Amino acid sequence: MNIINAAAYARYSSDNQREESLSAQLNAIKDYCQKKGYILTNVYTDEAKTATNDHRKGFQQMITDSELKLFNVVVVHKFDRFARNRYDSASYKRKLKINKVRLESVLEQLDDSPESVILESVLEGMAEYYSKNLAREVRKGLLENAKAGIHNGGRTPYGLKVNPITRKYEIDETRYKAVQMYFNGVAAGIPLAEIARRINAEGFRTYTGDKFKVTSFDTWANNRKYKGDYAWDVATKKDAEGKRNSHAKKPIEEQTIIPGVIPAIIPTELWERVNALMKERQRTGGSMTAKETYLLSGKITCGSCGANYFGEGYNSRGRHYAYYKCSGKCGNNGVDKYKLEKMISEMLEKTCFSEEGMEEIKDNVKKLYADRKKNIDSEIAPIKNEIRKLELKIDNWLELIGEGTPDKRLFAQKVSEANERKTLLESQLTKMNVIASSQTIDEAILIKVLKAKKDQLLSSNEEDRKQVFKEYVDKVVINTVNDQTIIELCVRCFNGGGEGICTPVSKSCHKSVYACILYFKFRQS
Ligand SMILES: [Zn+2]
Structure with missing residues (x-):
């Protein structure tokens, strides 16, 4: 060695x-x-x-x-x-x-240099591709588990537990009655706060040892495990921050549901009724306020004072306006959010996501990939190790909380921190496994991944678009010269890119950091 x-x-x-x-x-x-x-x-x-x-x-x-x-x-x-x-x-x-x-x-695990960010992004895309198209055996294994009612990882619903030997779900005798109180309560039209009060009065506490609140029940009415069905493969894809949204689920027709393999806490008829009631309540409750997504948040700095720009919107005379403004209040020009984002989106399309741009990225990613592959085995082992240790710690802490330790808040905090770290490590492990499992990167898949990224840029989903901006825009600097707003855009790209439509004033390409800087005039009106 x-x-x-x-x-x-x-x-x-x-x-x-x-x-x-x-x-x-x-x-x-x-x-x-x-x-x-x-x-x-x-x-x-x-x-x-x-x-x-x-x-x-x-x-x-x-x-x-x-x-x-x-x-x-x-x-x-x-x-x-x-x-x-x-x-x-x-x-x-x-x-x-x-x-x-x-x-x-x-x-x-990886630095934030432009080349690393892009490699990470591509690996993530490939990991997703493999998990969809190639890792069928793994999925088959998980499906077999689901069919047998065996726990596939993830959080155990309140009121159920996992038998440590058989790994099958069982009813948690000390907790399942709280779940029944909830379902019966909702069906009888009792307000959630009152249901929480009654459950607390019976002495039930959440997994973290806290009293139940209205929000403690958020996922209960949707959880099919309570009526004995194993719903598997329900999570939606990750959001812009790379986290899975545990509340967002795939549409029911895309989920894999195996009925009756878990001991039921709630009769099917009652479950369906409560599920429908809660859906109705969500649909009618609260008006949807449109939340503006600022695709460039955290990316823009002020050329005159160095402070960050922030996004701000307001309504006036029945119209909606949104701007990026200097947080340093130095008087530098604000810029129209929609125009700036549109321009930068078009710039990305012409540089990183042009045919040549994607070819360049492909070639460079191949090199980076080969570099990382050399050390990958020595990287994987410690990560697996740390995950195993975290799991043991989490189990221990949960046990202490269950036993009613006076420091339960401290331990609950530790559990949530450890879970966060574990999620991060697991996503890194997935990407590393992609590298470790194939001899060379498959060019065809790589191009597919990049094209999917381009589709994401052009999609109408703001969170999807923000993710592309996050990965491929390095920074934006806003300068004012002779009353003209000059945008300095640094994209994470491996080539100089085209001239662009925004009248580049000058252009310099820092090959060494694989970042291309384009300057262009910004027309406010
Ligand atoms: Zn400023």
Whole structure:
């Protein structure tokens, strides 16, 4: 087995109160190295009084030492510790790469450089593609489980439990009566708050040990497991933040439902009645207020004061207006939301998602993919390990909560944090498995994935479009020159792209960071 030597680099500036201390960063790095089996050989630190007075002697020493092959990996707590900005970061990373030293972060699996973001995005698309088209055996296995009433992972509904040996669902004798009280209550027209009060009065508590509230029942009326049916494969695809929306479900005709394999808590007739009642209530309750989606939120900075732009809409004389405005109140021009988004969408179409653009992305992703494949096995093992450990911890904490520990709030918080971390790790694992399972990337699939991404850009679903903006727009800077609004757009792209329709004033292409910068005049009217 190869011995991997690691260097730790930590940086702290005392004017930023929210940073982890040097020793906290170093401890996290030590743990990380131990987990991955690295030998920590060198430690470099920088402590700055202010961020501007930042000579970073330790950092420079580390870069110099990397030439001497003293270590194979540099580990930081977070990637933002490594360099002060992305362009700085790209050039130092190249130096490390030349010296055959790689950079890893304790908290993030991949850095946020444009090339990584795009590789991640493509891998995600491929993982989805494989899970739909190729991983039939896995799905078949899950389906077999469902048919036998065996737990497939995921949260167990309140009132049911999973037998640790058979993995089958069973009725939770200590809790199922609360579920019956809810269904009977709704059917009898009792308000939800009153139902919650009665359930609490009987001494029932939620899984986290809290009293029931109206919102505790959100998914109950929809849960087919209560009438004994195993509804499998019900989750919708992930939202813009990459999280699954646990409340949004596929339409019933797309779900796989296996009736009667779970012991029923609620008779079918009662379940159907309550389900219909709650649907009706949701349909009529509350008027839908249209929520504006700002596709560029977090991407725009002000060219004159450096603050972020934010989205703001208002109604006037029966019309709706929406703008991006400088949060620094420096007086720099605001820009019309719809016009700017339309322009940038068209720019993306002409650069990243042109035929040549997609070819370029394909070629570069292939290279990045081959690079990552070299280390993939050593990356997968620690992730699997951490997931297993998290699962054990979660079980332990839930048990403590169930036993009524006085620190139940603390433990409930720990459980939810651990679950979040677990979800993140699992999604990384899926992507890594894509890399590990195939020798080379399948070009045809890759192009399909990119075309699907283009369709997503052109779709009418705002959340879908926002996701594409999030991945492919690096940054937008708004400048005012001679009363003209000049937009500086940096797209994550591997080629220079076309001239665009927005009169580029000048164009420079930073091949080194695979980001293309286009300048164009913005016509307000
Ligand atoms: Zn400003």
